[in-house]
Amino acid sequence: MAAPKVAVVGAGVIGLSTALCIVETQPSCSVTVLSDQFSPNTTSDVAAGMLIPHTYPGTPIPVQKQWFRETFTYLFAISNSAEASEAGVHLVSGWQVFKNTPKEELPFWSDIVLGFRPMSEAELQKFPQHRFGQAFMTLKCDCPPYLLWLEKRLKATGVQMCTRKVADLWELHREYNVVVNCTGIGAHQLVGDEKLFPVRGQVLKVHAPWVKNFIREGDGLTYIYPGIHKVTLGGTREKENWNLSPDPGITKGIFDRCCSLEPSLQGAQDIQVKVGLRPSRQCVRVHKEVLSQGGVKLPVVHNYGHGAGGFSIHMGTAKEAARLVEECIAALQGSSSRAKL
């Protein structure tokens, strides 16, 4: 078989990182990224990109922890290099505060982030409505810079980026040997996955450069995440809501909730409102299958359904998806050499 041709559908953080892993582990492959949207118009661009994992009820915790660890290690190295500013990757420290002491005091990821510890009494005084808190340092991937940096690295290895709306994976079977489905919320329609549902998130991106620490309420609904140029204020979690238009009532609600955590935000300027649909699922679908139609086979590797935790585990799932692609190619090469006999 000549250089295997791989199509990666989707150009958010999952599509681009998966394409990069494939290119790095299988240099003989020719990889093309196909997507109807590229940065700054992907779901990833709305997200703050904070490495604070979401817990998937359907995926074993050790697997989630491994994915998070791989992602954290990879980004940690970038944050400490000359590439950091271009890649948009930086360390940020802060606090997670609870109005009531949580049942589970130590999240599974507490030993992967840096310096995780309970907040002191003096630190909690800054949050009079909260009785308990945790302080730690983690990483943030700012978008668009992170996605643009991934695109740049991909193009440097010869990967093509094509703006194209794929309505059916079978469209691709003549041009490509393996298809990698990183379509996020798009998989609901593309592969008819009924288990995938949107969780609508509205955020504000504001200019408040004096905010240097993150603050997050334990339930994850209210958060303040300082990025390189803008601070992301959030948020909402609206299940099964497909509406991409900003809601002004929600905007005010987010702003008020964040100002009560951090009063200096009253002075924030240049407020922009964004909406994204978290591609949510009980478990992340990282899985290979071979589609079959009229005697023609098409190997497909799925890598979608990361919901609220895409950035936190993207490298881990990208590596796993790349391994599955390798298996698909090996199987194809095995059967093609059998065909030659």
Added chain:
Amino acid sequence: MRVAVIGAGVIGLSTALCIHEQYHSLVPSLELEVYADRYTPHTTSDGAAGLWQPYLSDHGNLQETLWNKETFDHLLGQLGSPAAKEMGLFLISGYNLFTQPVPDPSWKNIVLGFRNLTPKELELFPGYSYGWFNTALVLECRTYLPWLTNRRLTQRGVKFFHKKIESFQEVSGDGVDVVVNCTGVRAGELQPDPELQPGRGQVIKVLAPWVKHFIITHDMESGIYNSPHVIPGSEFTVLGGIYQHGNWNEDNSAQDHKTIWESCCRLLPALQKAKIVAEWSGLRPARPRVRLERETLRHGHLPAEVIHNYGHGGFGITIHWGCAMAAARLFGSILQEKHWASSPPQPRL
């Protein structure tokens, strides 16, 4: 009653404010005047990064530690108010790095969340084997001094004069009842003080908004501030690492620039792509201890009351409010002695 404050850096302006806030109701005729040859943005305070952090050791000077604490607590209390942004005040967390274990500093319980660095965190800083992490404050004087001037002092009727005062007599002979000497590094021009020396510093201001933490390194051999440090501000990040005792030169040095840039980029590789926007040199008013005391000067037949408040070295912002309050208490004692108040000053806790 006329009071002249000489000097319009962080010390002069905050002292003027404390005196006025506490005594204008007791002394209805109180007229406060500020005299300075340099105003913001040209004072020493304006060049400082503004990080609240005392030196590592207080040399047994408990008084200074208490003034530092008063300042921190006062600023922390301002954080939740809308004034914080207008003051140029915000919280910031960061690292202190060492090449060997050191005792905990006098301020460990003043700052928030003080802890040792974990081994994983130290991996970020090859060459450093020990360190601290804590949350402190930045108070940017480029914003704070105009705020003190426009939002506090001017409203209170304090008058400002752009004038270099050549001697205490110049003001006391002119009918000023109390002179407050906040002249920083050039206090020796008004009254010789061999203990006061310039501690020359140079800084490079860069655009690096991806850096969210301060990093102060310490080299026990080269001494305080002679080791690279990175301090993010609200707009720019300040890179420094120069302390030259006895050097009066306020011009930027190319050699110092190279030292700062190379050592900071080695410390934090993420700085390599940062754009340089400015360079500045200033003279820290270094003294073995802060001079905060009264002096009665006798010129001719009229004694002049002077309150000295200078010599805050590289920790002026860190200690300013505690010193301003102490200077105001000295002012109160002058009022009491001279029966200049309409009623005795109330004891202050």
